[in-house]
Amino acid sequence: EPEVTQTPSHQVTQMGQEVILRCVPISNHLYFYWYRQILGQKVEFLVSFYNNEISEKSEIFDDQFSVERPDGSNFTLKIRSTKLEDSAMYFCASSARTGGVEKLFFGSGTQLSVL
Amino acid sequence: SQQGEEDPQALSIQEGENATMNCSYKTSINNLQWYRQNSGRGLVHLILIRSNEREKHSGRLRVTLDTSKKSSSLLITASRAADTASYFCATDGIQGAQKLVFGQGTRLTINP
Numbered sequence: 001e002p003e004v005t006q007t008p009s010h011q012v013t014q015m016g017q018e019v020i021l022r023c024v025p026i027s028n029h030l031y032f033y034w035y036r037q038i039l040g041q042k043v044e045f046l047v048s049f050y051n052n053e054i055s056e057k058s059e060i061f062d063d064q065f066s067v068e069r070p071d072g073s074n075f076t077l078k079i080r081s082t083k084l085e086d087s088a089m090y091f092c093a094s095s096a097r098t099g100g101v102e103k104l105f106f107g108s109g110t111q112l113s114v115l
Numbered sequence: 116s117q118q119g120e121e122d123p124q125a126l127s128i129q130e131g132e133n134a135t136m137n138c139s140y141k142t143s144i145n146n147l148q149w150y151r152q153n154s155g156r157g158l159v160h161l162i163l164i165r166s167n168e169r170e171k172h173s174g175r176l177r178v179t180l181d182t183s184k185k186s187s188s189l190l191i192t193a194s195r196a197a198d199t200a201s202y203f204c205a206t207d208g209i210q211g212a213q214k215l216v217f218g219q220g221t222r223l224t225i226n227p
Contacts, residue, residue: 004157033214035217041219042203042217042218042219042220043152043158043203043217043220044217045214045215045216045217048213048214050213055213056213056214089155091157091158093158101145101146101207101213101214101215102146102163103148103160103163104148104150104158104160104215105160106150106157106158106159107157108156108157109155109156109157111155
């Protein structure tokens with residue numbers, strides 16, 4: 001079965017540094033998402049993306065966050081100036097979507113640790 | 116908030132027993148989905164039930180949906196040790212849904 005691929009699997013950074021998390025969604029999918037999960041807690045929606053623009057974003061997704069689909073295959077999440085509280089597992093997901101939000105395919109995640 | 120809430124938060128049963136997890140939500144939906152997450156891994160889609168459906172089966176999984184009570188249940192029959200994982204329900208919203216909102220999850224432990 002096709003997979004969503006995320007790199008790196010682990011990222012350690014210093015507070016205030018910029019990080020870019022990378023994702024390769026499933027090739028024929030059109031809808032892309034970032035979620036995050038702080039250890040042991042719920043999976044939180046960050047942003048959805050379709051047709052090269054943000055469809056919806058949560059309160060967490062402030063101006064320190066941005067997303068981009070630079071080359072038609074990669075989908076990236078950038079955090080401009082990381083904070084300690086940004087430490088979490090970040091999941092990318094994609095969907096073919098035919099109406100409403102259909103089945104999401106998730107990557108294995110990037111564990112971000114901000115020191 | 117349309118967030119789903121799973122109940123119980125944790126469930127521990129013996130292998131071979133059935134496991135039932137419940138989910139409640141607050142807003143109208145197009146569909147409700149259940150996902151599984153093994154420790155430290157991504158979420159895997161298990162089953163989707165639409166708002167006009169009341170029950171759905173997939174292998175050892177049975178999902179029910181009661182839109183009047185805004186609730187759903189996931190039943191895993193004849194549980195196996197490999198079913199040990201966290202299970203999440205997720206809901207969309209009818210009006211221009213652009214995301215799934217996940218509940219807190221139920222941590223299921225199957226004891227051999």
